[in-house]
Amino acid sequence: KNHAGHPEWPLMSLSFGDVDWADTCLERLFKCQCLSEEEVRKLCVKARDILQAEENVHPVSLPCTLVGDIHGQWYDLEEMFAIGGVPPDTNYVFLGDYVDRGYFSIETVSLIVALKVRYPGRVHVLRGNHESRQITQVYGFYDQCLKQYGSPNVWKYFTDLFDFLPLSILINNKIFSVHGGLSPVIDTIDQIRSLDRFLEVPHDGMREGDEKEE
Secondary structure, three states, X not given: OOOOOOOOOOOOOOOHXXXXXXXXXXXXXXXXXXXXXXXXXXXXXXXXXXXXXXXXXXXXXXXXXXXXXXXXXHHHHHHHHHHHOOOOOOOEEEOOOOOOOOOOHHHHHHHHHHHHHHOOOOEEXXXXXXXXXXXXXXXXXXXXXXXXXXXXXXHHHHHHHHOOOOOEEEEOOOEEEEOOOOOOOOOOHHHHHOEOOOOOOOOOOOOEOOOOOO
């Protein structure tokens, strides 16, 4: 198993053929069409390879557009791209909460992850509180995956991937952003850098280094 406790997925790089594959996926996703289960698995493997190399405090350069909660609201995401531009012409930072509540969680998170895979230096993605196994079983994403694919496999591919999402960004070494605010038990950015993020989101507190929660 890897350092996140997940079964090892084979490392995959984005070859010229993979670029064509990613473009084909994006063409369908921009039409709000779901990928197949195998395509989602492949997408999550490639995204994992990119995200596991990124830091807890992910450095980002200006110019970039910051995007808050999407929550499966496909038409809001579509309108945002219509106004702000589409990668790679516009750099984006998505601050989390891609799924749940809205009716298009699968299509929304698939598109954002596919954009990250296709343009890893221009699309940046953080973890929100809804990028978790427990919460997605309550607020809709799990049920949508089960209804669309007939099994929880796609839900598992994405929720395993969520464990690799960075926790925060630092823009031009001046602007610090996270999804949900500042923790009362964290005083410095270096403390965030030292956290073990490769796990399910805990109910409270922080996990530092290899310390185990009681």
